[in-house]
Amino acid sequence: MDRKLAAILAADVVGYSALMEQDEQGTFERLKAGRKELFEPEISSHHGYIFKLMGDGLLAEFSSVVDAVECAMALQKGLVERNAAVPEGQRFQMRIGINLGEVIVEGDDRYGEGVNIAARLEQIAEPGGVYVSGKVAKEVEKKLAFAFEAIGEQRVKNIAEPVPVYRVNLNGQPRRHLLKARRLRNKWLMPEGLAVVVAVTAAAVLGTQHWWKPSGAAFDEASIAVLPFDNLGDDPKWERIADGISEDIITELSQADHVLVIARHSTDAYRATSADVRQVGADLGVRFVLEGSLQAIGDRVRIRAQLVDAVTGADLWSERYDRPDEDIFEVQSDVTAKIANTLGSQVGVIRKSQFKLAQHKPPNSLTAYDTYLMADAVALTPVGGVTKDGLIEGERLFRKAIELDPQMARAYVGLAYVYSLMYGYGFADSPQQALLKQLEAARKAVELDPNNNEAHGALGQALNWNGEWAQALVEFDRAEALAPNDADTLALIATNIAASQSARAVRLSERAILLNPHYPNWYNYGLYWGYFFQEQFDKSLNYAKLVTGPSINEKSFLAMLYGYLNQPEEAKKAAAMVLKDDPDWTAEKFLTKWFVGGEHETELVAEGARKAGLRACATRAELKENPNMIHVKSCDKERQKAGSG
Template sequence: MDRKLAAILAADVVGYSTLMEQDEEGTFERLRAGRKELFEPEIARHHGRIFKLMGDGLLAEFASVVDAVECAVALQRGLAERNASFPEEEGINVRIGVNLGEVIVEGDDFYGEGVNIAARLEQMAEPGGVYVSGKVAKEVEKKLSFGFEPMGEHLMKNMDEPVPVYRIKLLGVPKIRSRRRRGKPYMPWAAAAAVALLAFAGGGWLYFDLFATPAATGVPSIAVLAFDNMSDDPKLDYFSDGVSEDIIAGLARSPDLSVIARNSSFTYKGKPTDVRQIGKDLNVSYVLEGSVRKEADRVRIVAQLINTKTGAHVWAERFDQSGDNPMALQDAVTEKIVGALASETGQIKRSWYGEAWSKNAASLEEYDYYLRGHDKLLQYTPETTEEASRTTAEGMAKFPESALLKFNMGFISYVRGVNGWSQDPHDDLGKVPELGRQGMASDNLSPLERKLGHWLLAYASLVERDFRNAMREAEAAIALAPNDAFMRAVLVDAAIGAGDTESAIAWTNFGMRNDPANKEFYSYLQGWALMSGERYEESLKVMKELSNSFAAIPLVKAINAVNLGNLDEAKNNITTALELDPSWTAKKWRAITFVEEKVLDRQVSDLVKAGLPER
C-alpha cells in the first residue's frame, strides 16, 4: 500500500438539490459552464489534478499546499465574478476545504485521513468560504498574503485528536446572501421523467457528473516496464525502479497518451519478456523498456520504445547525467526521456503520424485526420500548411462536430496569419478565437482536446490583444501537458505578449533541453523574446549563429542592430529579409505582431529606420 503527503482540496455546490428543483436545465448549464471555464483551467493552472468526481463536487490533489490554497481562493473569486452577471438567486456558490496530510494511493485515487479532513473542512465552511486545517495555515501563512481567522479546534468523526481549523479572509469576495425562491415553473413532467429514467439506468442511482473529466479516446497507449538495474550493487534496484516510476508519472501527465499503471506493467519485472504478448495482455500499442547503470556520481540510462504489433524498435536512446544528488540525476534523465517520447514532436506522435498516412483514405477516422493535418502543420512551410488545411477540411466535412479538428484548423489559421502566408491575414486570424471557442463549447472534451483548446485560446487571446488572458491560457495548457517541450516553447508568443521575458526564456530553454532536434527554432523564439524585452545584446548573442531560413529572423536581427548602434548591419538584414519575402512591410509587421502597443510602436520605428518599407 503506497502512501504520500499531499494537499487535498474538497469543493461542493451549496444547495444543489434546491437549485436543481427550481431550474434543473438552467442550473445544469451554469454548473457545466463553471466547470469548463473556471474549475478545470484554474486547477490545472495551479498544477492540481481532479481525482474524484461527485454530482455536485470534486476532490483535487496538489503537490504544493501553496498551489492548493491559491487555487481555492482563485476559485471563490472567480465564482464571485461569474455570479455578478446573474440574478442573486441564480448564482452558484461553493464551499471549499483544504488539508495537508498523508493519503493512501490506489491507482489514480486517494483515500485516508488526509482526504477525510479536507471533506469535513469543506462541510464546515460557509457558502463562498475556504476553511483550512492548522497544518495548512502554518505551512502557508508566511508565503501568502491571505489572512487566517482561527475557528477553534474541532473533533472530527473517526479521529482521536481535535483539528485546528482556520478560515481564510477572502478580501474582495462578496458575502453570500440568503436565496429567494424564484417564481419559475418546474420543468415539464415529460422531461423530468426522462431525467429520472436516465438517473436510474443500470440498476443504480447515477447523478449529473458536473465535474467529469472524460478520458482521451483514440490516443496511443504505452506500458513502461521496470528498468533493469545494471549497476554492480543489486541494492540499487530502488533507483532503477524509481526511474521507471518517474517515467510512468511523467508520461501519465500527457493527454496525448494512455499509460498503463505501475502495478500492471511491473508484474513483468525479472521475467523473460515478449513485447507482442505484453501488448496483447495489457492492450497497449507500445512498450518502453530499458536499463539503468549508476556508478558514484554518474548515471547512464538506455531506453527503447517498441511497437507491440510488429515487435519493431521505434526509437532507442542513451542518456548520461552527472551529479552528486541521486534524485536530481533521476529527475534530469527522466525529464529528457519523457520529453523525447511525449511531446508534439516526440517519437510516439511521429510513429502515429506515419501510421495515419499509411491508412486508406476511405477508412480514416477523426483522430487520423487530426494526425495527418497536424503532421503537415508541424513541418512549418507555406506549402505544408496548405496541405494541413486541405486534410483538416476534409476531416471537418466528415466530422463537422469534431472539436479536435476545429482546434487544428484554428492552429492552421494562426500559423498562416502570423507568418504572412495568408492571402487574407485578417480573416485567418479572426478564425482563431471563433474556432477555439467553438471547440471548447463541445461536450465531453478529452484531455487531449482540453490541452489543444487552452493552447489555441492562448493564441486567440493574443489576436484579441488580451495579453493577461493569453498567459493564463498558456499556463493552463502547460499544466495539462507539462512535459510537452514543443508546446511549451511555442507558447512563448503568450509570454512575449504579456511582457514576461523570464517565462519566455524558461520555456524556450525547456524546449532546447528536451527537444534538441528543434533547437534552432527555439533559439529564434528566445531571440525574439529577448528583443521584445529590450535585451538586445542577449538577443544578438542567441541569434548570431542562426541561418536566415525565413524572413522573421533577419527582421529581428535588424531591430537588435538598430538598438546596438549598427545601422549598416540593420539595413543588410532588411535587404536579406525582403529577398526571402518581398511582402514584408512595417504595416504587415504591425498587423501580425501581438505585443503591447508601446512595444509594437518601438519595433516598427526600428524597422523603418533600418529600411523596411512602411507599406
C-alpha cells in the same frame, strides 16, 4: 473547541441587488421559493446541512465531498430548468464554491479557513459556475464523470497561500479522457497477478481483436507499455530509483493527448523477466513498448531507454544518459521528463511512427486519428517548411477528421494553428477572418476537452492575437498548470508572452529546450523575442539566426538586431529583404500585427527600426486606414513637424 474535516459549499445569487432594485417583493418571493423547492431538498437529498443563510447566499456542510460536488451540479442544473419558465429579466444565476478542509464547530455554525476558502471560491466563480479547490478535485476526479478544468493557483482574500482552483464542467470530458480510458482498461485487466493470464487467454479466444476495448470503441491513439526499468546492480537503493523512473515516465507520457499508457500495475507482471516485447505487445494490446535499465558506476549513474515496435520488434529509438549521482532525484526528474518529451512531443518519436503507419493505409480505411496525423504533417510539421498549399490541405484534412470524430478536440487545436499560420505568413485572403476562425476553433477545442493543455495553449494564442491579452494570460497559465513538463506547451507560451513577460519567456523556452533537446525550430522564437525585449541583443541574434526560412517577422528582427549591434552593412541587407517582402513596412504596422507590450517595448522596436534604416513613423494616410494602429510616442514630434498628425 471542536474541529472536524468537512466539505463546505458556498453559494449566492449573481446580481441580487440589481434584481431587488427592479422588483423587491417579487425577487424576494422567488428566492424564498427557490430555497424551499430546490436548494433545501437537493442539499438534504445529498446528505448536506445548511448552517448559515446570508440574504441571497448560503453555506452548507457535507460529510462527503462527492455529495457536495454532485449537489452543486444538481443545483445549477435545477436552476437552468427553473429559469426556462421565467422571463429573462427575472432569472436567478448562482455562483458556487466548494472546499474540503478543517472547520471549527460552534453550535450550529461553522468557522475557519475551510469555510473561508469555499466562500472565496464562490466569489471568483463565473455565473452558473462551480469552482472547487485542488483538495476537492483530487478527491473526486476519479469518482465522478465531470471534467475538472484547472484555473491555476489563485490568491484569495485573507488566505496566505495561493489556492489551486478548478472549474467543474458538467458537459466536458472527464479529466484526461485518455486516463479514463486507461482506468477502464485497468478495471478489465484485473488485480496484479491475474492480469497477464487473463490477457493471454482472452487474446487466444479473440485473436487479434483487442479484448479490452468496449463495444464500438476505437482507440486510435498510440498505445505504449513502459516496462519496469532493470537495476543492473545489487544495491536495493537503485531498485527503488529504477522503479521511480518507470513510474514517472508513465505519469509524464499520460500528459500527451495522443498517447494511451498502460498502468504500472499491469506492466509490473513483467518485472525481472525476459519476455519478448512482441509478446508483451500482444498481451497488453499495445503498439509500443519502452524498456530500460539503470546502472551505478562509481559516482555516476547510467540510464538507458529504448522504444520498440511491439508488432515488428524493431528498435525505433534509444538513448543513454550518464549523470553524476550527487542528486539522484534531480537526475530522475530530468531524465524522465526528457524521455517523455522525446517520445510524446509534437514531433516526437511516437507521433512520427504513427504517421508512417497512416501513410501506408488505404485512403478509405483512414480513421479520424490517421486523418489528424496526415493534417498535422502536411500543415504544421512539414519537412520543407510551411506553405500556403500545405495549410489549405491541412485545413481540409483537419475538418475531415472532425467529420469522422466530432468530439476530437485535438483536430480543432490543429485548425486553430492552421489559421494562425495563415495569418502569420500573410496567406489569408482576409486576415481578420483568419483570426476569428482561429479563435472559434480554439474555443471549441477547450469546450470539448477542458483539461487539454494544448487546447488552452491554442486558445491563449488566439485570444492574444485577437487583442484579448488579459484572458490570454489566464489560458496560458492554465496550459502550464496542466502540463508543466510539456516542452511544446512551454515553448508556445514563451513565444506569445515574450514582449510583455520577457524573463518568463526566456525561462520557459530554456526549460522547453532542456526537456526536448532535439526541439523543432520554432522553439527559438520565444528566445530571440525574449532576449530582444530584455535588450540582450547579442543573445537574441544568436537564436534569430537559428530560425530557418525566416518570414518577414524574423527578417524585421534581424534588421533591428544588426542595427542595435552596430553592424550597419548586415542591417542594410536585412532591411532590404524586409522591404522586398513589404515595401510599405513600418514599425507601427509591424507592432499592430504582432505586438503586446508596454511603452518601453514599443519604443524599443521603433528605435531598432530607425537604426536599421526602416521607417518607424506611420503617415497620416496609414493612420487613417488603420485607426487601431499602435501608437509610437517618439513619432509625435516628427508627425507634428511634417503635418501628419
